Amino acid sequence: MQQSAQFSTRQKILGAAEELFAERGFAGASLRQVTAAAKVNLAAVNYHFGSKDNLIEEVFRRRLDELSRRRLERLATLEAAGDASLDTVLDAFITPALELSLDRKGGSVFMRVLARAFAEHNSNLRTFLSDNYGYVLKDFAAAFARLLPQLDKEELYWRLDIAVGALTYAMADFGMIQRRSGESEREHREQMAKHLIHFTAAGLRA
Amino acid sequence: MQQSAQFSTRQKILGAAEELFAERGFAGASLRQVTAAAKVNLAAVNYHFGSKDNLIEEVFRRRLDELSRRRLERLATLEAAGDASLDTVLDAFITPALELSLDRKGGSVFMRVLARAFAEHNSNLRTFLSDNYGYVLKDFAAAFARLLPQLDKEELYWRLDIAVGALTYAMADFGMIQRRSGESEREHREQMAKHLIHFTAAGLRA
DNA sequence: CGGCGTTTCAAACAATCGTTTGAAGTCTAG
DNA sequence: CTAGACTTCAAACGATTGTTTGAAACGCCG
Structure with missing residues (x-):
């Protein structure tokens, strides 16, 4: 995640979500925590995946x-x-x-x-x-x-x-x-x- | 839980929390869901257990x-x-x-x-x-x-x-x-x- | 019956949740 | 170089979160 430059916003979100879901669970990890870790804007999740549930499935x-x-x-x-x-x-x-x-x-x-x-x-x-x-x-x-x-x-x-x-x-x-x-x-x-x-x-x- | 009359508020909360934690996880089950299922007041959790974390440990x-x-x-x-x-x-x-x-x-x-x-x-x-x-x-x-x-x-x-x-x-x-x-x-x-x-x-x- | 500690209650607190919005920015094709 | 699609952004939406409050209700002992 530190080499965020070479990954697309989509990939950065998926990577950060994976780590936070592993650590805190699906309900325990918020989209704000995910987007902060991925260093992308909060709205990017709903733009690229539609919803948190869809993000989970995509992970x-x-x-x-x-x-x-x-x-x-x-x-x-x-x-x-x-x-x-x-x-x-x-x-x-x-x-x-x-x-x-x-x-x-x-x-x-x-x-x-x-x-x-x-x-x-x-x-x-x-x-x-x-x-x-x-x-x-x-x-x-x-x-x-x-x-x-x-x-x-x-x-x-x-x-x-x-x-x-x-x-x-x-x-x-x-x-x-x-x-x-x-x-x-x-x-x-x-x-x-x-x-x-x-x-x-x-x-x-x- | 349907025989709530014979259980103390404490026991009713513990029973409902156990079921909801099993079903939705610790972060996924809210205190409002727990107290609603236990048919007790929302504030009863913090009165009897101090916090959600303490309730989890007590379960x-x-x-x-x-x-x-x-x-x-x-x-x-x-x-x-x-x-x-x-x-x-x-x-x-x-x-x-x-x-x-x-x-x-x-x-x-x-x-x-x-x-x-x-x-x-x-x-x-x-x-x-x-x-x-x-x-x-x-x-x-x-x-x-x-x-x-x-x-x-x-x-x-x-x-x-x-x-x-x-x-x-x-x-x-x-x-x-x-x-x-x-x-x-x-x-x-x-x-x-x-x-x-x-x-x-x-x-x-x- | 009156008084007092225990318990319950509705209401509100600030904080955070997932999601939406519309404008600003970026990029590519013509 | 500009038109248009794609992406990002700050800001705000209403709903929900855990927790706190002070008053009301309760139960028991003197």
């Missing part, structure tokens, strides 16, 4: 379109090569999120926003996410169903539900584990991904 | 004091009897939360509020919870350390961090699994607890 769209594409791409590559296993399919789900977290300053900002959305239990947000990105989870669920044929449908759905919870929570860095001094953000999150895959694969397989 | 205190007591009581009973295992220790952590979810109309309301607190990443709330209830997690961590001596400290903390995430997320009912028709809330949540223990134990043991 998701900007990241989730590519994240979903990469996840499904990896999954397809895996299955085409016959390499699908619990570990590799989990990796196909997690690694794109990991890369997203690392390709910009501030680390896991967007994953925290995404986890906030799960907490918004009754909101239009759940509907928006489910309508636009639900097919990703559906495809992965189908892959897991093939890898775990001994589980009946109900048992599988319970485990996937719990697994998604563990992934969401961990990728949002909600836990207590702090990055150790001398450890880079990248190393920290790669460690997390490794443990996450190991833990979740065991839970699914159990 | 946690009311449930967490007894929840923490019950969890540690079960853990102590287990260890005194020499019955401590991954499954029983996880059960000692989960069952009190399950009972709390079931002892009042509306089910998992408070667990959803608790999960919201985890999403409030930078807030005073994390400090408040850690300062006042961190010892519970510490005691359980020690129990798991005894049950998993093959894991070094770092490995154990990673797995516990992920396990807490899975438990928090699932108990808050953030997942996609809906209660099936013909299945009572109690049956649904007992199913969830069963799967949760099985999944998490496998992840810890892996």
Whole structure:
């Protein structure tokens, strides 16, 4: 955000909104705080996005379109090569999120926003996410169903539900584990991904 | 809340605040909405609690004091009897939360509020919870350390961090699994607890 | 019944909320 | 160079926010 000059007003708003939504929640972050952080005029939000609700959806769209594409791409590559296993399919789900977290300053900002959305239990947000990105989870669920044929449908759905919870929570860095001094953000999150895959694969397989 | 006559103003406010915080978040639920739902005067919040922040803390205190007591009581009973295992220790952590979810109309309301607190990443709330209830997690961590001596400290903390995430997320009912028709809330949540223990134990043991 | 601490109440406080307005500024095409 | 579309701006809109006030109502004890 300090290099605001090279970003369009739209991009500056999206970046500042993402950070403030992660930190204070959707209701907790005001448009005045967002536009002040983005160093743009207050009215720019309604000019470029129409409303705060539309801004929120756009914050998701900007990241989730590519994240979903990469996840499904990896999954397809895996299955085409016959390499699908619990570990590799989990990796196909997690690694794109990991890369997203690392390709910009501030680390896991967007994953925290995404986890906030799960907490918004009754909101239009759940509907928006489910309508636009639900097919990703559906495809992965189908892959897991093939890898775990001994589980009946109900048992599988319970485990996937719990697994998604563990992934969401961990990728949002909600836990207590702090990055150790001398450890880079990248190393920290790669460690997390490794443990996450190991833990979740065991839970699914159990 | 419909039987407001038999509850004190304090209790009516706490109950309404809990439900609205679960539904709309701490910033999203206003004191006017809370007092309207509780059918008390707006000024009653500041009279009885001093401020909105104090009200939020009190919503946690009311449930967490007894929840923490019950969890540690079960853990102590287990260890005194020499019955401590991954499954029983996880059960000692989960069952009190399950009972709390079931002892009042509306089910998992408070667990959803608790999960919201985890999403409030930078807030005073994390400090408040850690300062006042961190010892519970510490005691359980020690129990798991005894049950998993093959894991070094770092490995154990990673797995516990992920396990807490899975438990928090699932108990808050953030997942996609809906209660099936013909299945009572109690049956649904007992199913969830069963799967949760099985999944998490496998992840810890892996 | 009278008096006193506790609780409730309607009303108002300044501050902040999302959104709208119309003019000023910027940019590009003709 | 100018016309016209696009973008930014300061200012203000009514609504809503958390909090405070002082008086009214209540409940209990002497």
